[in-house]
Structures are given as structure tokens and as C-alpha cells.
Amino acid sequence: MTYDVVIAGAGPVGLFLACELRLADLSVLVLEQAGDPDSPLKRLPFGRRGLSVPTIEAFYRRGLLNDIAAPQRAKDDSASGSASAAGQRVQQPRRQAGHFAGIPFDDDNVDTSRWPYRLLGPAGTSMAADMERIESVLTARASAMGVEIRRGVGVEDLDQSEEGVTIRAGGESFRGRWLVGCDGGRSIVRKAGGFEFVGTDPEFTGYSVQVGIADPDKLSPGRNYTPTGMYFQSQPGTIAMAAFDGGAFHRTQPITLERVQAVLRHISGTDVTLTALRLATTWTDRAYQATAYRKGRVLLAGDAAHIHSPLGGQGLNLGLGDAMNLGWKLAATLRGDAPAGLLDSYSSERHPVGAQVLDWSRAQVALMRPSRHARALEAIIRDLIGTRDGATYFAERVWGVSLRYDLGDSHPLVGRSAPDFEFIDGPKLGELLGNGKGLFLDFDARPSLQALTSRWSGRITYVGRDAKDRLGLSAVLVRPDGFVAWASEASPDHEEAAQVASRWFGEPEPLSA
Incomplete structure (x- = not known):
């Protein structure tokens, strides 16, 4: 059997991409090297991931947000009793909303008025x-949609031709019209596909450990910078450390209790004694990116396309953004209705986003270095992030609110995530994107625009409804990934609207006689 798409990797990125492709009724096979998805590193505390605005919006628009957020909402409800989570936030005006290299910024210091095209909705900031929860929800959704998932079958090699890709995995051969590598930082697909992978080598070995401590008073809580490194104790015995050894220890030796104790003593400058090593993993700040995300019929997404330190928790969000951007474009290519260059726009749009995140990670490493220069720079950043302008800037970057693709249009909304318009006699915009089609919003319900949109039947859904707050707009064209392709504040130019629709959704159906 030849599948439309074979995906290597059943992590969140591969599973989410599989769901996106199934919206177009494509046949999808996911191959995963690990036989069992269960891992203590996917659970709290090490499995905790902060989700950015683009990720939250993507889950919301595809009807996944409630399932993913359910445990956290239950926890919030339990903690607040009859009070809502929102009420809890009101009682805590100095709520930390994020950080940069451990330097926090406060929610109440962020000026949201600078985001005029963002409307309040179910998808918060x-x-x-x-x-574990994210993967569980995505696995259930993918299985329900008909995705075939094979575990314990890792990709070993591949050959591609103009017609497709042959994948050797787990002693078997599989055939796909396209192959997408979502198989992590040590991606076999990237290596076998001959992708160039360039970047900067690590400065430190990072440790995340759960330990027993005989004398816990010797370690300070929170984040601590020292002359020899950094350690962060989120709760007694749960510690992250950065040892500036050039990444020498990462995956080179077994992680033993003695090793962890020696590193912790060196960084903390204490003679702390550890009694047990319950869980441990290492990581580095190596920051590398594929120079291109596509070679022939092989594509990369997630950590297979870019790796960096986990500082700031940007990796998962970056990969899920890749999947949301790629899915509808690859589907249109397979259907045969994609305009020229549509699939190439995946790399041209997402590669700059990845490069920016890698530099964001590198900048945080610069502040963590055990040097007087880094401490001096940290003091300046701390002052800046405490201002309203500074907090707003860092929130835009950490939350992903500033994300904008360069789509060649000067309108300030084009290339940004679509506002969650609430229609006067219907649902919100986000609820209409669940089928993976584009939307043409016509707030004045013009029959001529409805007739125009009908020429892309099955690719664009016409919405002729007014909104409670239309933000001064007359009409908006939204891509399947929820990003704005075109917007008009005056009476829309039909020819211009048609040209933009053709650019993203292919040639329209001919006018009937």
C-alpha cells in the first residue's frame, strides 16, 4: 500500500500533523521508534510545558483545547473552591506571566492595548x-480520525523518487507519496534525507533531577546564579542545573547519584548531600537548524528541523506551529489544487520563526553564563523587563503574540492570527475552523462576495454575518491555519479578493454560463 503521507515520529508534532492531514481525508501512517509512549519525563514536574498563544489558538480552532486543558482546569477549580480561576487571578495582581532566563515579568504590567486586533475568547494568552496529556489527547484524536500508528517501528533509511518515498523501518518497507520527519533532534529522516543542519555548539550540560536531600537547608529555593553555573529548585528535591562544561557530559556517561551530587556541590558552592536519585535526564543548549525544511518529497517539522535548549519552553510550541502551517499546504498539494509555490511557503514562513526562537534561546544562555559580564547584563534586562514597555515586549515574544508572517501586504492584520470574532447570530470564528478549510468573512453579507467565494467551493467557507466587534473591518480572508491572508476596511475590491484567494487556494472553478 502507498500512503499519501508517512510521518516519522508519534510525538505531539507528528500526531497533530497527522490530524491536520486527515481533515483532507488523506491516508496517513505514523511510524514511532518507541514501543511504549509512557515515560516519567512526560509527567509532572518535568513534563510540564507552557503553551503559547499560537498553540492555544491552534488547539482551540481544531476542537482540542478543552480536552487538553481539562486536568489544569480541574486543578484550578479544586484550588479555588467555588471561585473561578479568573477570580483567583484577580486576587493575585502580581501574577508572574512568564520569564526570560529566569527574570520574570508580571501579568498586570503587560499593556494588551497594543494588540488592537486581538479579541478576548476561549483561547487565552x-x-x-x-x-503525557497532550500526547494522549492527540493520539486519541488521530486514532478516531483513522490515522494508522505503528509503534516500535523506527525509520532506518529512505529512498525517494519523483513519485514518492520508500521508507525502511523495523525490518519492513513502507511507501508514501510524501514523508515528513517529526522524529526529534536526532532525526534519522533528516540525516538519511541529506538535509544540512547548522548552528552553534553547546556551552553547558543541563540536568533535570529529582533527588532526596539529607540537608535541604543548604540549597536556596528558586533560581540561583553562582560563579560556577546555575541551579533552580522549584520544590525541595526537584532541581535543574546548568554546568558550563561545553555539553561534555550529555549522553556520554551514565547519570549516577555521585555525579549529580558532585555537579550540584560545584555549582551551589555547598557540601550538600544527596541520599537518592529518583529521576534524572540531561540536555544542552546546542542550537541547530536545517537550512531548508524540504528536499524533494521529504519534509521536516518540529525538533527534526530545529533544536535548541528548553529554556523558556519554546520547542513544543515551535513544532506545533510547524504542523499547523504545513498540514493544509501539503493536503492541497496532494489534492492537486495547490497554487504554485504553496508548499514552498511552509519553509519560507516557518524557517525565520525557527531562527528567531534559536536566537531567543542563545540570548538566554548569554545571561546565564557564570561571569561578571553576564550578571551586569542581567541587571539591565531585569530593569527593562520591570517596565511596562519591557514587560509588554517580552510578553509578545514569550506568548507568541508578535508572530506575523510576511505575506507581502501592508495591512497590519495580514499575516497575523485572525481575531476571534464573535458573530451576532452565530458562533465565534475559532469554532468555524475545525474542518480545516479557509474562511471568507463578509460582515455586510454581500451577494456578490458570496458568489465570488462559491468559486472555491470545498476550499473556502463563506461567512456572511456581522460581528459584535468587527474592528473596523469590512471583509477578511482567513487561511485554514487561522492566519489572515487579506483584509479590507472599505468596500472590498472583488478583483483583489479573487487574486489573493487564488494565491492561497488555487485556481477557482470557472464561472457558470
Whole structure:
């Protein structure tokens, strides 16, 4: 059997991409090297991930947000009794909303008025979920949609031709019209596909450990910078450390109690004694990116396309953004109605986003270095992030609110995530994107625009309804990934609207006689 798409990797990125492709009724096979998805590193505390605005919006628009957020909402309800989570926030005006290299910024210091095209809705600006929950929800959704998932079958090699890709995995051969590598930072697909992977080598080995401590008073809580590194104790015995050894220890030796104790003593400058090593993993700040995300019929997404330190929790969000951007474009290519260059726009749009995140990670490493220069720079950043302008800037970057694709249009909304318009006699915009089609919003319900949109039947859904707050707009064209392709504040130019629709959704159906 030849599948439309074979995906290597059943992590969140591969599973989410599989769901996106199934919206177009494509046949999808997911191959996963690990036989069992269960891992203690996917659970709290190490499995906790902060979700950015684009990720939250993507889950909301595809009807996944409630399932993913359910455990956290139950926890909030339990903690607040009869009070809502929102009420809890009101009682805590100095709520930390994020950080940069451990330097926090406060929610109440962020000026949201600078985001005039963002409307309040179910998709907020921040939330957290554990990897186990995210993968569980996405696995259930993918299976229900008819995705075939094979576990314990890792990709070993591949050959591609003009017609498709042959994948050797787990002693078997599989055939796909396209192959997408979502198989992590050590991606076999990237290596076998001959992708160039460039970047900067690590400065430190990072440790995340759960330990027993005989003398816990010797370690300070929170984040601590020292002359020899950094350690962060979120709760007694749960510690992250950065040892500036050039990444020498990462995956080179077994992680033993003695090793962890020696590193912790060196960084903390204490003679703390550890009694047990319950869980441990290492990581580095190596920051590398594929120079291109596509070679022939092989594509990369997630950590297979870019790796960096987990500082700031940007990796998962970056990968899910890749999947949301790629899915509808690859589907249109397979259907045969994609305009020229549509699939190439995946790399041209997402590669700059990845490069920016890698530099964001590198900048945080610069502040963590055990040097007087880094401490001096940290003091300046701390002052800046405490201002309203500074907090707003860092919130835009950490939350992903500033994300904008360069789509060649000067309108300030084009290339940004669509506002969650609430229609006067219907649902919100986000609820209409669940089928993976584009939307043409016509707030004045003009028959001529409805007739124009009908020429892309099955690709664009016409919505002729007014909104409670239309933000001064007359009409908006929204891509399947929820990003604005075109917007008009005056009476729309039909020819211009048609040209933009053709650019993203292919040639229209001919006018009937």
C-alpha cells in the first residue's frame, strides 16, 4: 500500500500533523521508534510545558483545547473552591506571566492595548499542560480520525523518487507519496534525507533531577546564579542545573547519584548531600537548524528541523506551529489544487520563526553564563523587563503574540492570527475552523462576495454575518491555519479578493454560463 503521507515520529508534532492531514481525508501512517509512549519525563514536574498563544489558538480552532486543558482546569477549580480561576487571578495582581532566563515579568504590567486586533475568547494568552496529556489527547484524536500508528517501528533509511518515498523501518518497507520527519533532534529522516543542519555548539550540560536531600537547608529555593553555573529548585528535591562544561557530559556517561551530587556541590558552592536519585535526564543548549525544511518529497517539522535548549519552553510550541502551517499546504498539494509555490511557503514562513526562537534561546544562555559580564547584563534586562514597555515586549515574544508572517501586504492584520470574532447570530470564528478549510468573512453579507467565494467551493467557507466587534473591518480572508491572508476596511475590491484567494487556494472553478 502507498500512503499519501508517512510521518516519522508519534510525538505531539507528528500526531497533530497527522490530524491536520486527515481533515483532507488523506491516508496517513505514523511510524514511532518507541514501543511504549509512557515515560516519567512526560509527567509532572518535568513534563510540564507552557503553551503559547499560537498553540492555544491552534488547539482551540481544531476542537482540542478543552480536552487538553481539562486536568489544569480541574486543578484550578479544586484550588479555588467555588471561585473561578479568573477570580483567583484577580486576587493575585502580581501574577508572574512568564520569564526570560529566569527574570520574570508580571501579568498586570503587560499593556494588551497594543494588540488592537486581538479579541478576548476561549483561547487565552497562556496555559500549561503536561506532555503525557497532550500526547494522549492527540493520539486519541488521530486514532478516531483513522490515522494508522505503528509503534516500535523506527525509520532506518529512505529512498525517494519523483513519485514518492520508500521508507525502511523495523525490518519492513513502507511507501508514501510524501514523508515528513517529526522524529526529534536526532532525526534519522533528516540525516538519511541529506538535509544540512547548522548552528552553534553547546556551552553547558543541563540536568533535570529529582533527588532526596539529607540537608535541604543548604540549597536556596528558586533560581540561583553562582560563579560556577546555575541551579533552580522549584520544590525541595526537584532541581535543574546548568554546568558550563561545553555539553561534555550529555549522553556520554551514565547519570549516577555521585555525579549529580558532585555537579550540584560545584555549582551551589555547598557540601550538600544527596541520599537518592529518583529521576534524572540531561540536555544542552546546542542550537541547530536545517537550512531548508524540504528536499524533494521529504519534509521536516518540529525538533527534526530545529533544536535548541528548553529554556523558556519554546520547542513544543515551535513544532506545533510547524504542523499547523504545513498540514493544509501539503493536503492541497496532494489534492492537486495547490497554487504554485504553496508548499514552498511552509519553509519560507516557518524557517525565520525557527531562527528567531534559536536566537531567543542563545540570548538566554548569554545571561546565564557564570561571569561578571553576564550578571551586569542581567541587571539591565531585569530593569527593562520591570517596565511596562519591557514587560509588554517580552510578553509578545514569550506568548507568541508578535508572530506575523510576511505575506507581502501592508495591512497590519495580514499575516497575523485572525481575531476571534464573535458573530451576532452565530458562533465565534475559532469554532468555524475545525474542518480545516479557509474562511471568507463578509460582515455586510454581500451577494456578490458570496458568489465570488462559491468559486472555491470545498476550499473556502463563506461567512456572511456581522460581528459584535468587527474592528473596523469590512471583509477578511482567513487561511485554514487561522492566519489572515487579506483584509479590507472599505468596500472590498472583488478583483483583489479573487487574486489573493487564488494565491492561497488555487485556481477557482470557472464561472457558470
